[in-house]
Amino acid sequence: MQRTHRCGDLRATDAGSTVTVMGWVNRRRDHGNLIFIDLRDRSGISQIVFDKERNPEMHSRVEAVRNEYVLAVTGRVERRSEGTINPKMETGEVEVISTELRVLNESRVPPFAPGDANLNVNEEVRLKYRYLDLRRPEMHANIEMRHRVTLAIRNYLAGEGFYEIETPILTRSTPEGARDYLVPSRVHPGEFYALPQSPQIFKQILMIGGMDRYFQIARCFRDEDLRADRQPEFTQIDLELAFPTEKTIHDVVEGFLDAAFTAAGVTIERPFPQMPYDEAIRLYGIDKPDLRLPAMTEVKDFFPADAWETLQVDTALPVVAIRTPKVGELSRKERDDHKGLLNEKQAKVIKYFDDIKRLEKTWPEAIAKVRQACGAEEGDLLIIVAAPKKETATDTTDARRLHRAATAVYSQAGLLRLALAQKYAARHKVFDEKQYKFLWVTDFPSFEWDEGANRWTFAHHPFTSIHEEHAGLLAEGVKALNDPDSALGAIRARAYDVVLNGTELGSGSIRIHQQEVQAKIFEALGMDEAEQKLRFGFFLEALQYGTPPHGGIALGLDRIVMILAGAANLREVIPFPKTAAATDLMMEAPTPVTDAQLKELSIGVRK
């Protein structure tokens, strides 16, 4: 038997023709002498009719057929009579009157029915029986969208002159950044490969190799704890190109995102707005602003100085208003609940005033200005956030220190802004509407102070160019490596993130292509010459052989598809995802291995 049609494709225009369809039994309705079977394949569902009068032998065989049996059915497509048409089904105008039935395979009773329209089953069960879960139309839709998005990106980039190039999966461990997944070498006892956290060095080497434009739908591995939007192995759209400006790269990314979203049936606006990191912090308190919600507004100057004295606010630091739209009147309890939105650490950095009406009694003019500056409308919630006054006044003479303190206020206020948005999401409904607000965040700090390690570390990765005019700061900064207020903190990188609705989709930069600059950066990170040579010797050498200026970016494919699918976690758009404990419930991975395997790898396991 040869399949002639797919189940979901039959239409009234097929009436009269004889077809053969194959698929799974979605549901069976047994009326005794008349049996209906909904047959399902990837394309959809068709109703097959088995009539005892017309074919008693076949009818008796179909009585034994159960859910998820795999059938091949030949029959005549007939237009359904008036009153039996099912408008809820794509194929509901027709049905197949079966003339031949072959049971291609039987099925045990499944732990859950993939054909159940309102499936309510624990994810643990879904993951264990992933093959059944994948039969569900919802999963088909997500996987299909992922395919379409990926294909659109491939086609777009190929059209822009990018080569798709594979890079090694077995590579070298780099101790900085995320924890590596390690693979023992049999040939070199005691030595290990690492799975790539990203193809970063390889793609830069490809540029040095004159490949001009590279991309890869690349699998990356990071041995860190999981989140709803983080898997230990994930897929990046990774690209790099020679002789770029920031604009070249932004145009390419916007181009393929446009193609990808179009493939998913979504129109997006271009060009994406841009915002320097420092402005993002000042307006949103975070480096990945969600533009669906209003920014914070500086309101300190609207109040007379004595107001801040009364309210016990530190006037050296910012005072901002947070507006949450369309919240309406708050009950006493709801207002009390705001306290719970701050953790202990946050409460040290900021205090808030959420009873605007009370403030208004004392400072009516100030509050009027606040409302106007925020663009507040009736029903919007306004909360004023400031730093609590401390025993010793904040030092305003040290600009870098002051900046650090102000940044802490902005970021804690930003977290409160998001917590409020989340708390009142059901009321403002901003998150319900299908809107896609893209943003480029640019000019990230090159270095950030690591409190724990008490040293400077890179904010993006150590191959990121700094702005040329900050070369002096770098020279100054390397002389004060142990000072959190060193000049290093003021250096801005030629780095950019693409952000969508408060989610970081991707991150990239113009790379360093001069060996001396690269060595200087390593030095700023506390690596002496010997250590540089040990860890990146080959790369520093490569940079000396005519490296072209180059830059690139990597975007999380899983996250893009997740957002397009409206899914709450990545597992919905990954066919075989891992659990929060990084296990595979279907394969039951990881597993112990035999002593013989370990011996061959010169590995002993500590009990």
Next chain:
RNA sequence: GGGGUCGUAGUUCAGUUGGUUAGAACGCCGCCCUGUCACGGCGGAGGCCGCGAGUUCGAGUCUCGUCGACCCCGCCA
């Protein structure tokens, strides 16, 4: 590493202050049914209450430990 929620029939859940025979719905099995499409009717089977200790005359229920799922913090250049 830390915090939270959850774990009872194949599935999703209920289970009172610790009390006698642990329930419901869907699914499953049998019989009936020629126009259903979440078909319907009648009947039936199905339980290591995650696992292990403890408290108690008595534990699904209380305590401790442990395993697993999910979410968050740390972590993720």
